Amino acid sequence: MTIWETNDKVVAHSVVQVDTAPSAPTKTPQEHGWVAKTGYNYTEYNKSNKQISEDIELANGENNEAAATAAAGLIETAGAVGGLKLGDWSGNAAVYEWSEEYGDIGPVFPALEKQLFGSEFHVKAGIEFEKIREIEVFQEGVTRLSPVRSFDDAGLHPAMLANVKLAGYCTPTPIQAYSMPAVFKGYDLIASAQTGSGKTAAFLIPILSKLMGKAKKLAAPRPNPATFQPGITPFVRAEPLVLIVCPNRELATQIFDEARRFCYRTMLRPCVIYGGGPVVEQFNQLQKGCDVLIGTPGRLCDFIDRPHILTLKRLRYIVIDEADEMVHSDWDQELGKIMNGGDQETGNIKYMMFSATFPKVARELAARHLAPDHCRIRVGRAGSTHRNLIQNIIQTDPAQKRSCLLDLLMSLPPSRTIIFVNSKRTCDEVDDHIFNSGLPCTSIHSDRTQREREDSIRAFRMGKCPILIATGVSARGLDIANVSHVINYDLPSPQYGGIDEYMHRIGRTGRIGNKGLATSFFTDRDEDLADALVKTLLETNQPIPEFLESHIPEGFIPGETDPSTLKFELSDEEEADEGNTEGEGGVWGASEDAPAASGGGWGADADAAPAKADDNSGWNSCGGAGW
Numbered sequence: 122m123t124i125w126e127t128n129d130k131v132v133a134h135s136v137v138q139v140d141t142a143p144s145a146p147t148k149t150p151q152e153h154g155w156v157a158k159t160g161y162n163y164t165e166y167n168k169s170n171k172q173i174s175e176d177i178e179l180a181n182g183e184n185n186e187a188a189a190t191a192a193a194g195l196i197e198t199a200g201a202v203g204g205l206k207l208g209d210w211s212g213n214a215a216v217y218e219w220s221e222e223y224g225d226i227g228p229v230f231p232a233l234e235k236q237l238f239g240s241e242f243h244v245k246a247g248i249e250f251e252k253i254r255e256i257e258v259f260q261e262g263v264t265r266l267s268p269v270r271s272f273d274d275a276g277l278h279p280a281m282l283a284n285v286k287l288a289g290y291c292t293p294t295p296i297q298a299y300s301m302p303a304v305f306k307g308y309d310l311i312a313s314a315q316t317g318s319g320k321t322a323a324f325l326i327p328i329l330s331k332l333m334g335k336a337k338k339l340a341a342p343r344p345n346p347a348t349f350q351p352g353i354t355p356f357v358r359a360e361p362l363v364l365i366v367c368p369n370r371e372l373a374t375q376i377f378d379e380a381r382r383f384c385y386r387t388m389l390r391p392c393v394i395y396g397g398g399p400v401v402e403q404f405n406q407l408q409k410g411c412d413v414l415i416g417t418p419g420r421l422c423d424f425i426d427r428p429h430i431l432t433l434k435r436l437r438y439i440v441i442d443e444a445d446e447m448v449h450s451d452w453d454q455e456l457g458k459i460m461n462g463g464d465q466e467t468g469n470i471k472y473m474m475f476s477a478t479f480p481k482v483a484r485e486l487a488a489r490h491l492a493p494d495h496c497r498i499r500v501g502r503a504g505s506t507h508r509n510l511i512q513n514i515i516q517t518d519p520a521q522k523r524s525c526l527l528d529l530l531m532s533l534p535p536s537r538t539i540i541f542v543n544s545k546r547t548c549d550e551v552d553d554h555i556f557n558s559g560l561p562c563t564s565i566h567s568d569r570t571q572r573e574r575e576d577s578i579r580a581f582r583m584g585k586c587p588i589l590i591a592t593g594v595s596a597r598g599l600d601i602a603n604v605s606h607v608i609n610y611d612l613p614s615p616q617y618g619g620i621d622e623y624m625h626r627i628g629r630t631g632r633i634g635n636k637g638l639a640t641s642f643f644t645d646r647d648e649d650l651a652d653a654l655v656k657t658l659l660e661t662n663q664p665i666p667e668f669l670e671s672h673i674p675e676g677f678i679p680g681e682t683d684p685s686t687l688k689f690e691l692s693d694e695e696e697a698d699e700g701n702t703e704g705e706g707g708v709w710g711a712s713e714d715a716p717a718a719s720g721g722g723w724g725a726d727a728d729a730a731p732a733k734a735d736d737n738s739g740w741n742s743c744g745g746a747g748w
């Protein structure tokens with residue numbers, strides 16, 4: 122029995138080292154504590170949400186306290202997530218509407234503030250947050266950056282600092298500590314850090330903060346939100362200053378939500394465009410003005426092809442998030458167009474790439490587009506997993522997986538759970554199976570309509586359907602509060618991302634210092650993954666089940682041998698750096714911060730010596746007071 126602490130509660134998990142299926146359930150799911158299952162109600166979920174949007178707009182536009190309260194009430198009764206309920210388009214979520222009369226920072230709008238920052242649905246830093254700071258940080262490139270020690274000392278725009286505090290961020294994570302100075306000093310950036318370590322804020326905070334002081338000068342004119350009438354007010358072209366590209370729709374809307382928070386009380390207006398969403402509604406949002414545009418590649422290119430609606434000529438920053446997935450997914454042409462195929466003035470643009478893992482193809486993309494003096498920051502071994510996760514591997518027969526799954530769900534206390542499968546068909550089958558067994562589940566994959574996808578994620582976030590079945594790609598980057606269990610119903614085979622994909626998947630739990638549990642079903646078909654899987658388990662001090670013991674590297678004695686001596690198959694980037702010649706001849710030359718002694722590689726030599734974030738005295742802990 123392991124006592125398992127989640128953010129708010131302690132849950133007892135009878136886990137650890139199960140190498141056979143748990144015993145058969147004797148109770149119904151509801152007797153076991155799962156909420157009742159809910160079917161997908163197309164009529165209800167497709168209802169217009171005009172009322173709620175109108176109230177929010179009224180509250181937002183007029184700062185009318187009564188309307189604000191009414192809107193907040195509506196949001197609450199609707200059981201909404203971020204101000205949206207089932208049936209709403211994520212791209213229509215309320216943003217701060219700027220009026221020309223405002224000074225440097227706009228007034229507070231309580232209803233919107235509550236919606237953006239007050240939600241129980243946001244992931245809160247967990248009890249292991251401090252451990253994130255102990256992870257080794259490697260910085261490579263021409264410049265040695267001094268990490269910022271606290272948000273207060275980071276030189277953030279006052280509006281950004283206030284938003285960071287409203288979001289409840291006390292201390293920057295290592296990736297944030299290094300990315301802030303990189304952006305402030307105007308470097309291009311490649312950054313990799315573990316799943317759930319705050320990479321989104323690592324680019325949003327410094328970029329938006331830097332633009333806040335100059336927004337009035339740089340941003341395109343936009344209509345007055347108080348008098349704007351769709352179809353009547355002459356529309357303006359969207360001319361974003363920041364473009365953030367990511368591989369899936371769910372992630373795009375999630376980044377949009379973060380951007381809505383960080384743009385609060387400022388002139389910067391975020392918008393999101395993604396495939397499957399209604400073009401007209403996305404166009405309606407764009408024509409109100411757009412300074413920060415988040416999008417998936419296909420839909421972005423559709424709009425780039427309509428220069429009367431969207432132009433990239435004002436662009437100052439391009440961020441590629443989940444860069445490894447972006448380069449793997451056949452988006453070459455789209456990425457080429459987004460990076461420099463539109464009307465953007467490439468000389469004015471800073472490029473940033475973020476991911477938890479960085480394969481060679483992603484590095485090649487970086488080499489093509491990033492300035493030679495770009496900074497490279499890597500937190501921990503590329504692709505290594507968190508130590509705050511328990512990883513269980515259960516041996517099973519392919520034919521037994523369904524009953525194993527049911528037993529597993531019924532043998533643990535109910536908790537928000539994501540089940541990963543390798544194909545859309547399996548996704549549907551598993552969904553049917555566990556739904557018909559009375560469990561409250563929902564599912565998502567790329568053949569679902571966008572409406573279904575958004576509702577499915579929202580139902581999961583809200584806890585209405587606390588079990589989500591997903592294919593790997595559709596759940597890339599998802600950041601959902603209180604996911605305490607990830608189940609790999611299918612392990613990702615090496616052809617489909619292998620161990621990197623495994624890490625991305627299990628990273629949906631145990632985020633930002635929370636604890637989590639990952640259980641994977643292992644069958645004979647997963648033998649190809651066994652070596653890498655065992656090393657990953659050893660690296661994070663997980664017990665090795667008997668059936669995998671033969672894959673323990675020779676000479677390694679679990680519990681005795683130091684895991685840091687494990688030899689991992691070099692990731693592409695490490696391999697490249699083994700024979701790194703880039704440093705020679707001064708490509709990685711001297712720095713304005715502190716001269717680099719010699720060419721830096723990804724991690725091997727003095728130049729790339731790890732810096733422990735907590736080596737820096739003065740990293741502040743959260744006082745909390747005075748916010």
Ligand SMILES: Nc1ncnc2c1ncn2[C@@H]1O[C@H](COP(=O)(O)OP(=O)(O)OP(=O)(O)O)[C@@H](O)[C@H]1O
Pocket residue numbers: 243244245246289290291292293294297314315316317318319320321322476477597598599600628629632633
């Ligand atoms: N400094 C911080 N303090 C507290 N919470 C933070 C901080 N930075 C980010 N967070 C929160 O941590 C969560 C995880 O962040 P995020 O989704 O950016 O992780 P990520 O590194 O991009 O993960 P992935 O690789 O899985 O996409 C988010 O809910 C975010 O709001």
